[in-house]
Amino acid sequence: MTTDSIPQITAQTKAWVDQVIVQFNLCPFARREVEQQTIHYQVETSADIAEQLQTLLKLIQQLDAQSDIATALLILPNGVSDFDDYLDLVDYAERLLELEGYDGVYQLATFHPEYQFADSDADDAANYTNRAPYPMLHVLREDSVANALASYTKPERIPERNIDFARQKGSDFFAKILEDIANIKN
Numbered sequence: 397m398t399t400d401s402i403p404q405i406t407a408q409t410k411a412w413v414d415q416v417i418v419q420f421n422l423c424p425f426a427r428r429e430v431e432q433q434t435i436h437y438q439v440e441t442s443a444d445i446a447e448q449l450q451t452l453l454k455l456i457q458q459l460d461a462q463s464d465i466a467t468a469l470l471i472l473p474n475g476v477s478d479f480d481d482y483l484d485l486v487d488y489a490e491r492l493l494e495l496e497g498y499d500g501v502y503q504l505a506t507f508h509p510e511y512q513f514a515d516s517d518a519d520d521a522a523n524y525t526n527r528a529p530y531p532m533l534h535v536l537r538e539d540s541v542a543n544a545l546a547s548y549t550k551p552e553r554i555p556e557r558n559i560d561f562a563r564q565k566g567s568d569f570f571a572k573i574l575e576d577i578a579n580i581k582n
Contacts, residue, residue: 398473398530402439403582408529409437409471411577416570422525422558425544434466443475445485449492455535456493456502466540470533479510482531489533503541505534509574522559524570529577 398405413435417426429435436458440451448470455468476482486506493499507528512518545551562570 398441400473401582402441404580405439405471405473405530406437407582408577408580409469409532411580412529412574413469415573415577416524420561422561424548424554429466432466434464436465436468437471438468439471439473441474445475445488448472448475448485449488452489452533452535453492453496456496456498459502459535459537467537468535470535472531472533476531477509479508479512482506482508485531486533501538503536503538505536507532507534519567521562521565521567521570524562524567525555525558527570527574529574 400408413426413430417423418430421427436455438451438455440448442448442451452470455470459465459468472482472485476485486504489504493502493504507526508531509527509529510518511526511528512523513520513526516522548554
């Protein structure tokens with residue numbers, strides 16, 4: 397259970413987006429949304445999965461109502477610090493999207509402090525492409541993703557490029573950045 401405040405959690409997450417995702421171009425589409433301030437940051441402090449899923453649904457409904465929000469990060473500092481528990485939550489969240497008729501409308505990207513790709517070692521630097529200060533679900537509008545990918549040359553190479561970059565920099569490099577971000581107080 398984290399003792400960090402919501403403003404602190406939000407500040408750390410924004411710093412991660414700026415210092416990792418945008419600075420290293422891990423998502424070539426993020427810079428525009430940061431500059432236009434169209435990313436919504438939502439912190440759910442409950443450790444209860446049902447409440448986390450309810451917050452996800454409310455967040456999606458907010459995206460439905462507010463087209464000026466391009467994308468949203470649902471930050472979950474409590475309850476899913478174990479990566480396997482987080483993966484269970486992701487499965488539930490994907491099912492919730494389907495049940496609520498949002499399949500094909502929104503998609504989820506996943507980030508977690510202990511993120512580990514299926515066939516990688518825990519210390520593989522490639523995992524840092526999806527490691528973040530807190531567990532979170534990134535809610536993306538499918539039509540925005542399709543439009544962005546259509547205007548990008550060889551978008552299928554983005555994950556491969558990110559993995560190569562992460563391995564070139566090494567785990568210690570990214571661990572230090574996340575450690576520095578964890579020390580941000582507001």
